[in-house]
Each structure stands twice: as C-alpha cells, then as structure tokens.
Amino acid sequence: MSTSDNMLNILTLFTIQEPVLDADTICEKLNFSKPTGYRYIKDLVAHGLLQRLHGGQYTFGPRISVMDYISQQSNPIIRFSVPLMLDIVEQTEFSCCLTQFYEDYCIDIHHESHRDSNLLAYGRGRPRPIYAGAAPKIILASTAPKIQKSIYQKFSNEFQASGFADNEQEFLEKLNQVKKQGYYASKGELESHLGAIAVPIIYSNKAYPIALSVVGSVKRFNLINSETIVNILSKAAKTIEEEVKKAEQK
Structure with a gap:
C-alpha cells in the first residue's frame, strides 16, 4: 500500500468502541514496524488529524472537528x-x-x-x-x-x-x-x-x-x-x- 493508504488506514482504526489507541496497538493492528508506524503517527499529529494523550495514547485531533464543520457548512x-x-x-x-x-x-x-x-x-x-x-x-x-x-x-x-x-x-x-x-x-x-x-x-x-x-x-x-x-x-x-x-x- 502507498503511504497515503497506510495513514488513512490508521484513521479508520478509531471507532466508537475504541476511540483511543496507543502507538504499539496501531502498529500491531496494521502490521507496521514500530519505526514506520511511529513515523506515520507523528505525521498525522503534525497535521492535526491525531492528538497525543497521556501514556502514549492517541485519538482524533482538532483538524477532524474543523473538517466536520466544513462538511456540515458546505x-x-x-x-x-x-x-x-x-x-x-x-x-x-x-x-x-x-x-x-x-x-x-x-x-x-x-x-x-x-x-x-x-x-x-x-x-x-x-x-x-x-x-x-x-x-x-x-x-x-x-x-x-x-x-x-x-x-x-x-x-x-x-x-x-x-x-x-x-x-x-x-x-x-x-x-x-x-x-x-x-x-x-x-x-x-x-x-x-x-x-x-x-x-x-x-x-x-x-x-x-x-x-x-x-x-x-x-x-x-x-x-x-x-x-x-x-x-x-x-x-x-x-x-x-x-x-x-x-x-x-x-
């Protein structure tokens, strides 16, 4: 898969049942090596699509809320x-x-x-x-x-x-x-x-x-x-x- 596919797949892991995931779980679910998975996660955080919580856990970032607002308005x-x-x-x-x-x-x-x-x-x-x-x-x-x-x-x-x-x-x-x-x-x-x-x-x-x-x-x-x-x-x-x-x- 392309880099963009892999990064989008990370976002699709978050669900109502699992709104928070740690980096190791993300890597394990998608069969990423830790260096690769951590790099993808870092890039998603930089773009505001993920945000880091305590203990190395992640959830959707503020950019998701902005995108939802734009979607609703447009x-x-x-x-x-x-x-x-x-x-x-x-x-x-x-x-x-x-x-x-x-x-x-x-x-x-x-x-x-x-x-x-x-x-x-x-x-x-x-x-x-x-x-x-x-x-x-x-x-x-x-x-x-x-x-x-x-x-x-x-x-x-x-x-x-x-x-x-x-x-x-x-x-x-x-x-x-x-x-x-x-x-x-x-x-x-x-x-x-x-x-x-x-x-x-x-x-x-x-x-x-x-x-x-x-x-x-x-x-x-x-x-x-x-x-x-x-x-x-x-x-x-x-x-x-x-x-x-x-x-x-x-």
Missing part, C-alpha cells in the same frame, strides 16, 4: 434542508433527522430537536444499524436490488429476529412495498420508546438517497395522524430535491 443537502427541518419541528413538535447510508450502516448527518428534546440517543456522525428503524428501511427501499441483497446477506439474522423478513425474497418484496408506499413508519425498532416516520430524498441517480424523518415517543405516534406527517415530510423532501438539482445546474 453540504448542499444540509443547507437546503435546515429551514425545512426547523419548520417540520415547529409544525409537528417532533425531532427531525437527515440520515445517510455509508458502507453497511447509517449515520445522521443533521438533526433538529423540538425544544431541546433529549429523546435522540444517536447524534450526528454516530453509526447506527442499517437493519432497524424508519430511516434505514426507506433508504434501502430506494436502492438497487443488488445492494438490498448484499445487506440482507450480511444481516439476515437481524432482519429475521426483528420479524421484518424471514428470507431474502420476502425482504425484497417488503422493500418493494415500502418503495411503492413512499414512506416507512417504525415503532420501537431502534429504541423501544421511540417511533419514526421517514421518506426518501432522491436527489441524484449516482448517489444513495437520504432519509428525512421525524422521531418521537411511541406514545405520541399512537395518537397522531400518520398521513398528515407523511404529507409534510414528502413535500419537504420534494423541495430539497428540486433545490439540489437547481444548484447543480448553475
């Missing part, structure tokens, strides 16, 4: 979505999320909460499973069958345990039903006390769709008119799609 999906999300929060008194598919999990790239609600355990950038919740299901329903089959093969046990689908054919059929329906509603799939309704934002045929969803307590979802929420979300998603396409044409 992403046109987020820029066009925020005013609409704030309006959705005001109308529904639910929290509102934008969720993206990456590799074999989902991440929320932005959310707006109703009056500082603390319902959401998953915030921006925290990976969450592709097999549970409204946002992942509506994203999967809007992707190609090849991707759907790949995800089912990886997480068939989880989809079966949740009662969503006992086999691949049933999985594909259910996703097709969700796609035709245009939204997915969940109750207690990701967290037992939470429900959600999600619609897709399909802004490009070269990128995975993004989910726009509202999240609230299951108790509240038991009392609402889901059709009204779906209409609000669908209208907002359509507006975001149109704004992104306009921006790309400029």
Whole structure:
C-alpha cells in the first residue's frame, strides 16, 4: 500500500468502541514496524488529524472537528434542508433527522430537536444499524436490488429476529412495498420508546438517497395522524430535491 493508504488506514482504526489507541496497538493492528508506524503517527499529529494523550495514547485531533464543520457548512443537502427541518419541528413538535447510508450502516448527518428534546440517543456522525428503524428501511427501499441483497446477506439474522423478513425474497418484496408506499413508519425498532416516520430524498441517480424523518415517543405516534406527517415530510423532501438539482445546474 502507498503511504497515503497506510495513514488513512490508521484513521479508520478509531471507532466508537475504541476511540483511543496507543502507538504499539496501531502498529500491531496494521502490521507496521514500530519505526514506520511511529513515523506515520507523528505525521498525522503534525497535521492535526491525531492528538497525543497521556501514556502514549492517541485519538482524533482538532483538524477532524474543523473538517466536520466544513462538511456540515458546505453540504448542499444540509443547507437546503435546515429551514425545512426547523419548520417540520415547529409544525409537528417532533425531532427531525437527515440520515445517510455509508458502507453497511447509517449515520445522521443533521438533526433538529423540538425544544431541546433529549429523546435522540444517536447524534450526528454516530453509526447506527442499517437493519432497524424508519430511516434505514426507506433508504434501502430506494436502492438497487443488488445492494438490498448484499445487506440482507450480511444481516439476515437481524432482519429475521426483528420479524421484518424471514428470507431474502420476502425482504425484497417488503422493500418493494415500502418503495411503492413512499414512506416507512417504525415503532420501537431502534429504541423501544421511540417511533419514526421517514421518506426518501432522491436527489441524484449516482448517489444513495437520504432519509428525512421525524422521531418521537411511541406514545405520541399512537395518537397522531400518520398521513398528515407523511404529507409534510414528502413535500419537504420534494423541495430539497428540486433545490439540489437547481444548484447543480448553475
């Protein structure tokens, strides 16, 4: 591998489960000699991508935070979505999320909460499973069958345990039903006390769709008119799609 590949591989070692690693562990995980591994780590620290903690341990550096801020400010999906999300929060008194598919999990790239609600355990950038919740299901329903089959093969046990689908054919059929329906509603799939309704934002045929969803307590979802929420979300998603396409044409 090239030097750049090796240095990027160091960054990918840091996870939610292992946010801090020592230099020897990094070298061992990537099969680097200590002189080589230490040199890579030193360069990453110099560029602010890693920072040294006590006892020779390392974690992400300040430059990562700057990069995340730039990403948030420059992403046109987020820029066009925020005013609409704030309006959705005001109308529904639910929290509102934008969720993206990456590799074999989902991440929320932005959310707006109703009056500082603390319902959401998953915030921006925290990976969450592709097999549970409204946002992942509506994203999967809007992707190609090849991707759907790949995800089912990886997480068939989880989809079966949740009662969503006992086999691949049933999985594909259910996703097709969700796609035709245009939204997915969940109750207690990701967290037992939470429900959600999600619609897709399909802004490009070269990128995975993004989910726009509202999240609230299951108790509240038991009392609402889901059709009204779906209409609000669908209208907002359509507006975001149109704004992104306009921006790309400029």
